[in-house]
Amino acid sequence: MANKHLQPSPALMLKVESAFLAHGYSRLTMEMLAGACSFSRRALYFYFRSKSDAFRAAIRFRNELALTTGFEAGRKHWSRGRDALDILAAIIDIRYGDICRVANASPHVVELNAEAFTRCIDIVRDVALYFEAELAKFIVELQGGGVVKLRPGVKAGRLARALADGARGVNQRLPAVPSRELATRYREMCRYVLYGGAEMPVTTKRKRLRRGRG
DSSP: OOSSOOOOOHHHHHHHHHHHHHHOSSSOOHHHHHHHTTOOHHHHTTTOSSHHHHHHHHHHHHHHHHHHHHHHHHHHHHHTTOOHHHHHHHHHIIIIIHHHHHHHTSTTHHHHHHHHHHHOHHHHHHHHHHHHHHHHHHHHHHHHTTSOOOOTTOOHHHHHHHHHHHHHHHHTOSSOOOGGGHHHHHHHHHHHHHHOSSOOOOOHHHHHHHHHHO
């Protein structure tokens, strides 16, 4: 077996992902995984050192795919003249929603989520930080293009973090949000983060000043 592993293609990674979704983590063996990929077990080891290595690769693949396609969708909306809410909601829905929709379709979703946060927490963390940084850059682009105007004191990085935190909140809500409702919930969250849902209360001092002027 070669020491240096081959780079799996997207097509192979989709087969690996499908095998975990169909069988879960604990029940799936390397022999079963090889069969799902139309490989011999020996050939599969040229790509992955172990089942855990294959699982981590599948988690990284799905997250990176969601990153790429999410921003592509956002730019497509922008090119069509859509507003900031449409653009950002599209990015968030793909970045966070696609992963949820894929996982929720599996009867092993609870086990797979637990394994992801046990075996792949470094991948999840790194992707989260990378996404927030890229989203902040994208928001700066939107502002430069006149699509959005940040209020005084609001930084693009903080807005990006608030949107990401909100999306994770939607995903972790109990009871869980049904897959068919995720897009609507992400959009609602984005609208509240971007434009707010309430006005700041008038303070006692401001009330007195108004009365004095009256």
